[in-house]
Amino acid sequence: xxxxxxxxxxxxxxxxxxxxxxxxxxxxxxxxxxxxxxxxxxxxxxxxxxxxxxxxxxxxxxxxxxxxxxxxxxxxxxxxxxxxxxxxxxxxxxxxxxxxxxxxxxxxxxxxxxxxxxxxxxxxxxxxxxxxxxxxxxxxxxxxxxxxxxxxxxxxxxxxxxxxxxxxxxxxxxxxxxxxxxxxxxxxxxxxxxxxxxx
Numbered sequence: 001x002x003x004x005x006x007x008x009x010x011x012x013x014x015x016x017x018x019x020x021x022x023x024x025x026x027x028x029x030x031x032x033x034x035x036x037x038x039x040x041x042x043x044x045x046x047x048x049x050x051x052x053x054x055x056x057x058x059x060x061x062x063x064x065x066x067x068x069x070x071x072x073x074x075x076x077x078x079x080x081x082x083x084x085x086x087x088x089x090x091x092x093x094x095x096x097x098x099x100x101x102x103x104x105x106x107x108x109x110x111x112x113x114x115x116x117x118x119x120x121x122x123x124x125x126x127x128x129x130x131x132x133x134x135x136x137x138x139x140x141x142x143x144x145x146x147x148x149x150x151x152x153x154x155x156x157x158x159x160x161x162x163x164x165x166x167x168x169x170x171x172x173x174x175x176x177x178x179x180x181x182x183x184x185x186x187x188x189x190x191x192x193x194x195x196x197x198x199x
Contacts, residue, residue: 011049014039018060019067023106026113027057058120064106065128072135082142083149086162087190093166094186096173104174108167133163140193149193158193165189 017039021030032053036043039056050056075089076082097103107128114121137159143149165185172182 012063014041014049014056015060015063018056019064019106020102022057022060023064023102023104023109026109027054028113058124061106061110061121061124065124068105068107069128069131069135072132076135076139081146081148082139083146086136086139086143090162090166090186090189091183093169094183095179096170103170103176105167105170108170109174129163129167132166133159136162153193161192162189 018035021035021038030053032043035053035056036046039046041049046052046056050059072089075092076085078085078088080088107125110121111125116122133156137155140149140153140155140158144151144153144155165188169182169185172185
């Protein structure tokens with residue numbers, strides 16, 4: 001059996017380029033010709049590999065979600081206490097975007113652009129936030145076990161609050177709000193972690 005025609009591109013590289021463009025512009029504004037030029041693919045190759053523009057968008061959104069969750073895991077797994085890692089992670093988000101990266105968050109942008117009109121997009125977004133909050137919850141539980149947070153903390157609720165504080169920071173960054181105000185949100189999120197402890 002033939003091995004088939006070899007691909008002349010790296011799929012991950014194409015996804016990274018697609019993420020960059022869709023993250024900056026959104027789905028509707030990004031025309032097919034512009035997309036093809038940006039990712040370096042011919043129209044037929046796009047159809048053969050990804051189906052169509054929407055197919056590439058969904059794969060790019062999935063890939064972005066996986067990258068962000070991996071980055072969170074890395075940030076929360078540094079060789080310091082769980083509490084310090086979480087605080088450092090929250091504060092680091094306040095200083096974004098990094099050089100050359102778009103502002104905001106592709107998941108947030110997708111949710112705002114599609115609303116409830118696209119079940120697949122919403123499913124990716126909801127799973128992203130669930131996994132994100134779940135990872136933060138594990139850090140909070142580890143901090144409680146280490147005695148760095150009060151034992152009465154509602155880790156699940158606090159994790160969801162921190163997750164949405166990060167989401168709010170991404171929205172503010174998208175709107176070019178000054179960094180000191182974004183840092184205020186980060187510091188308030190850290191200060192508010194123990195609110196649910198009942199102390």
